[in-house]
Amino acid sequence: MTAAVFGHGGPWTEEEYLSLDGTQERVELFDGSLYVTPAPTPRHQHISGELYVILRMAVRAAGLHVLEAVNVRLRAGRMPIPDLVITGDIDFDELVVDAGDVRLVCEIISPSNAAADKVLKMHYYAVAGIPWYLLVEQDTGTLHLYRLEGQHYIEESVTKPGQTLRISEPLVAEISPDELLPRH
Template sequence: MTAAVFDSHDGPWTEEEYLALGETPQRVELFDGSLHVTPAPTPRHQNISGELRSVLRTPAREAGLHVLEGVNVRLKPGRIPIPDLVVTGPIDFDELNIEAGDVRLVCEILSPSNSATDKVLKMHYYAAAGIEWYLLIEQDNGALHLYRCKDGQYHEHSVTRVGEILELTEPVKVTIRPEELLP
């Protein structure tokens, strides 16, 4: 995708225009007519994501669920973020978007350049879409912040730091040790 694509576009972006961009080297998300473009994640970020996916993979399969990285999640028409990782129920693997109702857990790895987006904007949008569990991971110290949605808002369920253990029972049964996610 080139800057010319953005420069030649007038007005808010529709979901159809957004999807017509196709696969891009940048992470391009759609928020209510505006595109949010971020550079590729750092190697540290990707290491954490890969390790988390590895920890979740077998327990998710045992529960009949799927673990996916960097996919479009349609929260509502015109609102399509790309979370770092999601755990979903049964989905159509050939669709461009995963519907929010199919997401059981959404994970974001906080990057210094866009932590406000994950802590405020996305947290609000994921809760409004009814995604029950939200896991935020701090890159610098590995802390895991687990939130559960109640009445359309996330409430902190637990904070797990290096040396401690996060015991998930929903949507999958798994033990996560923060230090095992860090490079």
């Protein structure tokens, strides 16, 4: 179906992927194949926005940048779109952020792609050498912080509602799961 939607057959090159016109779906490139998911839910976007606001001042104080939904080149032909990334200095006019510039990557786990975030992307981010990986559970706001050791992530902490995650690398910040969830 992807080939029919995008009028393309066979493996995708990075150049072809980057020349795709806008679509409502989130389209990522993994080793010549497109990974297509629906646009995020309002809950997902609310969590992403709240997390961005919480991190913004700490990121600035550390001389870093926080970006939402950008192409990250893990290697040639492998380009996910993480929910949030914290980077060092980058060229803001480029279509792609190189993995070597990413200090922390964050994915907000959606029910439709939980396995991709917990297994596939986690593995790819680790192999690319991204030092920190933050996973956020959409239903509870629970935060799972992973630290890179070799080419694998080790769980550094799990922060549930009512608790506070204290990050000391690559920036100093405190995140409470309760602050991320929509108020009813």
